[in-house]
Amino acid sequence: xxxxDLSIIWAVIIAFSIMMYVLMDGFDLGVGILFPFAPxxxxxxxxxxxxxxxxxxxxxxxxLAGAGLLAAFPxxxxxxMPALYIGVFLMLAGLIFRGVAFEFRFKAQRSRNLWNWxxxxxxxxxxxxxxxxxxxxxxxxxxxxxxxxxGALDWLSPFTVLTxxxxxxxxxxxxxxxxxxxSEGYIQDWAYRLAPWLLLVVLGVFAIVSVWTPLVDPSAFExxxxxxxxxxxxxxxxxxxxxxxxxxxxxxYQVRPFIATMGMFVFTFLGLLVTKWPYVVPPNxxxxxxASAPGSQLFLLVGMLFVIPVILTxxxxxxxxxxxxxxxxxxxx
Numbered sequence: 051x052x053x054x055d056l057s058i059i060w061a062v063i064i065a066f067s068i069m070m071y072v073l074m075d076g077f078d079l080g081v082g083i084l085f086p087f088a089p090x091x092x093x094x095x096x097x098x099x100x101x102x103x104x105x106x107x108x109x110x111x112x113x114l115a116g117a118g119l120l121a122a123f124p125x126x127x128x129x130x131m132p133a134l135y136i137g138v139f140l141m142l143a144g145l146i147f148r149g150v151a152f153e154f155r156f157k158a159q160r161s162r163n164l165w166n167w168x169x170x171x172x173x174x175x176x177x178x179x180x181x182x183x184x185x186x187x188x189x190x191x192x193x194x195x196x197x198x199x200x201g202a203l204d205w206l207s208p209f210t211v212l213t214x215x216x217x218x219x220x221x222x223x224x225x226x227x228x229x230x231x232x233s234e235g236y237i238q239d240w241a242y243r244l245a246p247w248l249l250l251v252v253l254g255v256f257a258i259v260s261v262w263t264p265l266v267d268p269s270a271f272e273x274x275x276x277x278x279x280x281x282x283x284x285x286x287x288x289x290x291x292x293x294x295x296x297x298x299x300x301x302x303y304q305v306r307p308f309i310a311t312m313g314m315f316v317f318t319f320l321g322l323l324v325t326k327w328p329y330v331v332p333p334n335x336x337x338x339x340x341a342s343a344p345g346s347q348l349f350l351l352v353g354m355l356f357v358i359p360v361i362l363t364x365x366x367x368x369x370x371x372x373x374x375x376x377x378x379x380x381x382x383x
Contacts, residue, residue, distance in 0.1 A: 056347040060122035071111035080225020082173025100232040103372040125340035141179035147172030181217030185210030190332040216255035223248040227308040284321035
């Protein structure tokens, strides 16, 4: 494999896995966050049935990204875990709560309201924790000789709270556009009314984070304004897709709002990556500093080349099988 940079290949694989997770699990987390605001219990049944066949498969991408990080970039784990232990614990606890609520809510009678709140609360906690992790990555980590030397709550700051709430709003937007695509009648009308307001909130947070980022990471200002100006294409394209979300909602398209929202997420994510490139443990360690031995990377890469096509195949198949509208009284359960 002489001449091939395995670290870059692994960085692309992990970035792809994270992006797939954000898109796939993002909309079903968004549906959970919207649960308390649904018009009635029948609407909640439809909302949960719309994601029930695919939600657990969506989380495969999170496992893939985490396993890839541990295998290809062990320094990331040795820094991230002590720095983000509480945040990661909250995220996993939220995912556990919503996973249990999926199964119990359909069978519960007197305790159904409890599982409604478990589903919504778990989704909210997971989304905010994920956004806070992103904010911590932007701020950077206090490291010495490859070890994290900061405190257990350094990840919690006004900036990370904002990014957590921003991702919460973004997932709600994904969830509302998913419901536009998958529901009909009064539930779809409710999602149409909600989506434009969520879009405005997401754009507002996007603007604040963009202005705030150079204050917490001065290198970002230099990178955007004097080093690689072509990267402005990413926020421009994100705004183009945001306009498409607005336009398609106003024209009451059913599929296009969801596709355009995913486009917003993709180009925002790419903008974040190029802002921090090539640092995986900012501000000190690049992906080559954090990489495992080339032999280990190559050995694991061979297996990954078989695993990823399988995941993509069964993901596409499950979405194809459960395509179409979800109606009241019908569903996975």
